[in-house]
């Protein structure tokens with residue numbers, strides 16, 4: 010593997026409680042290569058989002074990353090960044106799309122103003138330059154430039170989520186983290202958005218850390234998949250191998266619970 014864009018080593022994260030601490034992430038280590046699509050799967054509460062937030066340094070108390078944990082993005086320790094470095098790091102190095110991201114657009118600003126915010130603050134762009142770049146970015150996610158004048162409430166949920174993704178790509182991040190990015194959308198729109206992301210990452214070269222409960226979709230779009238169980242990463246392998254010949258019992262159970270609605274594209278081996 011070429012030098013990883015993300016390297017997580019011995020990550021331990023606790024939620025600090027009044028009575029006791031709860032270890033949500035237990036000694037997790039994995040890498041993501043440049044341009045790789047990495048899926049993180051596991052039952053609800055197994056620690057996936059806790060990892061996603063830690064990588065973006067968006068975790069807040071009571072979450073506490075334990076000493077000895079390492080999160081390297083392009084070789085730099087994210088946990089060591091000071092406030093200024095962190096401001097430069099977010100958007101430029103790592104951008105994150107949440108489940109409710111489409112509701113994170115400012116309702117009183119036009120789409121154009123929201124692009125300008127990011128492009129002016131981080132790149133010092135003028136209004137004209139930002140408008141041009143915003144139109145280009147919207148095109149990437151199949152949205153016509155006339156939407157720049159619209160307000161968020163004038164756009165559908167799927168369109169708003171694609172706008173957030175376009176804003177996330179504005180500064181050419183090396184890693185896009187998507188935590189249930191399309192869960193609130195209907196299935197057809199979900200798949201269209203993921204297919205678009207897949208085309209874009211191949212064209213633009215960013216890597217993706219993808220979290221979803223839609224395992225069929227995850228197997229289809231990911232290069233590799235990591236399986237989590239109760240805070241531990243129990244199995245990592247390339248998507249087809251982990252789907253066709255899962256090693257861990259929990260992975261087998263996870264695949265067995267998957268609705269078989271995804272056609273003939275992927276078939277597990279008998280007994281898998």
Ligand SMILES: Nc1ncnc2c1ncn2[C@@H]1O[C@H](COP(=O)(O)OP(=O)(O)OP(=O)(O)O)[C@@H](O)[C@H]1O
Nearest residue numbers: 024031033051052053054055056057058059060071
């Ligand atoms: N703010 C918090 N305070 C205390 N415990 C928390 C907090 N946030 C999460 N947890 C606990 O940490 C564990 C991991 O949660 P996390 O949200 O990372 O799991 P997840 O795998 O992303 O789940 P889901 O798929 O439902 O989003 C869970 O047991 C959860 O209850």
